[in-house]
Amino acid sequence: MSPKLLFIIIYFACVSLISVLLTVIDKHNAKRNRRRVSEKALFLSAIFGGSLFEYLTMKTIRHKTLHKRFMIGLPIIFVLQVLLIAFLYFRFVKTGIVTL
Numbered sequence: 294m295s296p297k298l299l300f301i302i303i304y305f306a307c308v309s310l311i312s313v314l315l316t317v318i319d320k321h322n323a324k325r326n327r328r329r330v331s332e333k334a335l336f337l338s339a340i341f342g343g344s345l346f347e348y349l350t351m352k353t354i355r356h357k358t359l360h361k362r363f364m365i366g367l368p369i370i371f372v373l374q375v376l377l378i379a380f381l382y383f384r385f386v387k388t389g390i391v392t393l
Contacts, residue, residue, distance in 0.1 A: 298393045305342050312343025313350045320356040336366070344371040 315338055319330035339347050348367040350356070357363045385391040 295393050301393075308338065308342040309346040310343075312338040312347035316347055316350045316356060317354065320354050323356070332362070335363070336370075339367055339370050342374065344368075344374060 312335075315330050315335055319335065321327075322329050335347065344367050348363075348371065351358060351363060351367070386393055
């Protein structure tokens, strides 16, 4: 496996882990009336690549599932990310401009 591809995999794994942790911490703090993780932080972690696992975590632990902003927004972010990755792959990797 090339170092570039390994970096991409590690990056998405780390961002996904951070997204999951932020979601779980927010749920934990909500139950105890403590300071919450901001919605901005949750969306930023999703935008940086953690959208899929953040969404799955929210569904699993039933956190923010009544907030349309999250239940619609996170899947939209994920689809846009997949489209961007596909575009970049076919534009740069498949044509040989960049190698992984």
